[in-house]
Amino acid sequence: MTPMARETPAGDLRLADLTKRFGIFTAVDDLSLTIGQGSFFALLGASGCGKTTTLRMIAGLEEPTSGQVLLGDTDIARLRPYKRPVNTVFQSYALFPHLTIFENVAFGLRRRGIRSVDDQVRRMLSLVQLDGFGPRRPAQLSGGQQQRVALARALINQPQVLLLDEPLGALDLKLRRQMQIELKRIQTEVGITFVHVTHDQEEAMTMADTVAVMNAGRIEQQGAPADLYEFPATAFVANFLGQSNLLAGEAAGTSGGEVAVTAHGARFSVPAGRSRADRGPVHLGVRPEKLHLVGSADQVPQGHQHVAGVVTDASYVGVSTQYLLRTGWGTELSVFAANDGAQVPVPVGSEAVTYWDPRHAFLLARDAADTDRTTPVLDEPVGASS
Amino acid sequence: MTLLAPSKPGQLPSPPRAARSGRHRLLPYLLLLPGAVWLLVFFGVPLLQLAAASLYDPSGSLSTGYAMTWAFGNYPDVVQAYWPQLLRSFGYAGLALVLALLLGYPLAYAIAQKAGRWKNLLLVCVVAPMFTSFLVRTLAWKTILSDNGALVGLLRDVHLLAPDGRLLATPFAVVLGLTYNFLPFLVLPLYASLERLDPRLLEAASDLYASGVQAFRRVTLPLSMPGLVAGTLLFFIPASGDYINAELLGTPNEYMIGNVIDSAFLVRLDYPQGAALSFLLMAAILAVVFGYLRRAGTEEVL
Ligand SMILES: Nc1ncnc2c1ncn2[C@@H]1O[C@H](COP(=O)(O)OP(=O)(O)O)[C@@H](O)[C@H]1O
Ligand SMILES: [Mg+2]
Numbered sequence: 001m002t003p004m005a006r007e008t009p010a011g012d013l014r015l016a017d018l019t020k021r022f023g024i025f026t027a028v029d030d031l032s033l034t035i036g037q038g039s040f041f042a043l044l045g046a047s048g049c050g051k052t053t054t055l056r057m058i059a060g061l062e063e064p065t066s067g068q069v070l071l072g073d074t075d076i077a078r079l080r081p082y083k084r085p086v087n088t089v090f091q092s093y094a095l096f097p098h099l100t101i102f103e104n105v106a107f108g109l110r111r112r113g114i115r116s117v118d119d120q121v122r123r124m125l126s127l128v129q130l131d132g133f134g135p136r137r138p139a140q141l142s143g144g145q146q147q148r149v150a151l152a153r154a155l156i157n158q159p160q161v162l163l164l165d166e167p168l169g170a171l172d173l174k175l176r177r178q179m180q181i182e183l184k185r186i187q188t189e190v191g192i193t194f195v196h197v198t199h200d201q202e203e204a205m206t207m208a209d210t211v212a213v214m215n216a217g218r219i220e221q222q223g224a225p226a227d228l229y230e231f232p233a234t235a236f237v238a239n240f241l242g243q244s245n246l247l248a249g250e251a252a253g254t255s256g257g258e259v260a261v262t263a264h265g266a267r268f269s270v271p272a273g274r275s276r277a278d279r280g281p282v283h284l285g286v287r288p289e290k291l292h293l294v295g296s297a298d299q300v301p302q303g304h305q306h307v308a309g310v311v312t313d314a315s316y317v318g319v320s321t322q323y324l325l326r327t328g329w330g331t332e333l334s335v336f337a338a339n340d341g342a343q344v345p346v347p348v349g350s351e352a353v354t355y356w357d358p359r360h361a362f363l364l365a366r367d368a369a370d371t372d373r374t375t376p377v378l379d380e381p382v383g384a385s386s
Numbered sequence: 387m388t389l390l391a392p393s394k395p396g397q398l399p400s401p402p403r404a405a406r407s408g409r410h411r412l413l414p415y416l417l418l419l420p421g422a423v424w425l426l427v428f429f430g431v432p433l434l435q436l437a438a439a440s441l442y443d444p445s446g447s448l449s450t451g452y453a454m455t456w457a458f459g460n461y462p463d464v465v466q467a468y469w470p471q472l473l474r475s476f477g478y479a480g481l482a483l484v485l486a487l488l489l490g491y492p493l494a495y496a497i498a499q500k501a502g503r504w505k506n507l508l509l510v511c512v513v514a515p516m517f518t519s520f521l522v523r524t525l526a527w528k529t530i531l532s533d534n535g536a537l538v539g540l541l542r543d544v545h546l547l548a549p550d551g552r553l554l555a556t557p558f559a560v561v562l563g564l565t566y567n568f569l570p571f572l573v574l575p576l577y578a579s580l581e582r583l584d585p586r587l588l589e590a591a592s593d594l595y596a597s598g599v600q601a602f603r604r605v606t607l608p609l610s611m612p613g614l615v616a617g618t619l620l621f622f623i624p625a626s627g628d629y630i631n632a633e634l635l636g637t638p639n640e641y642m643i644g645n646v647i648d649s650a651f652l653v654r655l656d657y658p659q660g661a662a663l664s665f666l667l668m669a670a671i672l673a674v675v676f677g678y679l680r681r682a683g684t685e686e687v688l
Contacts, residue, residue, distance in 0.1 A: 112595050
């Protein structure tokens with residue numbers, strides 16, 4: 001439709017060995033990623049891990065220290081931002097306060113010398129459900145409406161890639177959920193590649209086809225949300241995406257499709273297909289909702305593995321009850337028991353046994369110095385990380 | 387304006403409603419009172435006095451006294467006698483304004499957006515000349531531009547100036563003096579506007595296919611308009627009424643309307659003429675300002 005979108009051959013967005021240093025500080029560290037054309041890609045990570053810097057390098061607002069940004073076969077890493085078929089929805093929205101909503105949305109078209117913008121602007125405003133808002137000024141709109149103007153202003157240019165930098169960060173929870181669905185609908189409708197940056201794991205998982213978890217300037221793991229959740233690649237991912245109980249142990253090799261693990265004096269096994277390492281220091285991981293709680297070891301079903309302990313806390317959260325079970329060696333395991341009516345509440349202070357199906361466990365390589373890890377990596381964004 | 391708006395009922399525990407609202411209604415006027423009295427005594431009364439003087443019998447003098455003869459003919463008379471000075475005032479002030487804009491806009495932009503931790507120091511540098519008197523500063527320029535000065539010597543040496551060419555006592559010197567003396571009045575409001583310009587808006591413009599020039603035209607310039615309008619007015623109004631620069635850096639050939647008014651009141655003691663010229667200048671400036679504001683169309687300024 002637009003001349004710019006047609007000139008460049010369409011294709012995947014590829015980041016190759018992309019690095020950005022600010023002085024001696026490395027914000028983005030040798031990052032390589034392939035983002036398929038037309039996909040909804042989420043870049044997930046705690047604030048300060050380099051997400052915005054990555055987006056800014058794709059948009060051209062920050063020059064990479066080294067590496068390439070490839071769109072199809074062309075390296076766009078050194079093009080000026082206004083020469084790239086890429087548009088951004090900024091975290092702060094950055095709407096032009098002196099222009100009407102209509103002119104804000106028409107801005108990109110006009111800069112490329114397109115004369116008759118009326119129809120396109122109207123269609124775009126209706127796509128983001130802001131029909132009739134054209135004559136207003138940004139200051140007269142609510143946060144959610146401004147967010148949608150920012151989206152329309154970027155989308156109208158039909159970029160090959162749309163970059164969204166925590167676009168829902170400033171919205172309250174309810175509006176955020178609503179906009180997530182909205183964004184997903186719009187992406188399906190326009191078919192443009194969306195690169196969505198967020199620190200909210202739930203947001204990333206519900207919206208994206210592919211999620212990449214970023215930590216300290218590097219990609220820890222990328223894949224479909226379910227794959228990441230069910231079989232994380234690192235301890236960071238295991239506790240950033242949801243929560244995991246990770247027990248420090250030693251693996252002793254594979255035999256018969258099973259990896260044998262010794263942890264805290266007990267022996268466990270994990271299917272080889274769910275093991276990222278089969279020898280040396282490992283973390284044996286189980287998600288809290290995959291753990292079951294019973295009164296004693298004889299209630300553990302055949303083929304399951306178990307750990308005994310004392311219940312130290314029980315929080316009723318409606319859909320489930322979340323228990324803490326202190327093991328003999330002092331680690332508190334999280335156990336989520338679904339409130340499906342079949343569960344008997346376990347009182348705090350009582351002895352109990354938690355068990356799991358080995359097929360639900362996973363094995364991760366571990367630094368020799370690393371111990372048990374059961375607490376989620378909480379990410380409270382500090383201020384606005386724009 | 388907000389002072390006059392009815393104040394909202396206070397939220398703190400306070401005296402009974404009737405007493406409170408009575409006092410609240412009066413408060414804005416009480417706050418305005420000192421300023422209003424000041425304005426009346428030191429601006430309103432002299433203005434009337436001046437208006438009256440401009441209509442006195444032109445044949446009177448300070449020793450014989452002036453008669454009020456409603457001599458409206460004073461106005462066409464002074465226009466006929468002094469239209470070159472009047473035109474020159476606006477010409478010089480306009481030229482100085484253009485120069486000041488060329489110097490001041492990039493300066494204000496650099497201080498506001500690029501100076502980083504040097505910002506405050508640079509602002510002090512802009513204001514620093516104001517710490518000395520207007521007269522002293524202009525006299526300093528007289529030294530700098532003087533025929534025996536280093537600047538003229540250098541310009542003659544590199545043949546930018548004829549061997550007998552001079553800078554002092556030329557229209558150039560007067561315009562330069564005006565530019566220099568009123569530059570801070572332009573730079574400071576501009577700086578205030580540009581300071582508030584969010585650099586992320588420029589990034590957004592660039593992301594939306596605006597080149598540097600386009601981003602300036604479509605984002606930076608419109609957003610700095612309030613400062614630009616305020617700055618040009620603060621520059622142009624005093625510059626067009628100025629007489630020190632023409633007096634110290636020019637010759638009678640460069641005299642502006644301010645010099646004529648000055649001499650009418652203080653040398654020739656022709657009060658009706660001086661008053662009529664003063665009023666004329668005021669009317670002309672008001673006309674220029676309103677014309678300008680209409681065109682600039684910045685409702686934010688006023
Ligand atoms: N212009 C800059 N100069 C110096 N350090 C920067 C700059 N921009 C970002 N950083 C640093 O790089 C790191 C990554 O920043 P950013 O990409 O904004 O993180 P995120 O978006 O994931 O929260 C942060 O530690 C931040 O302080
Ligand atoms: Mg950020």
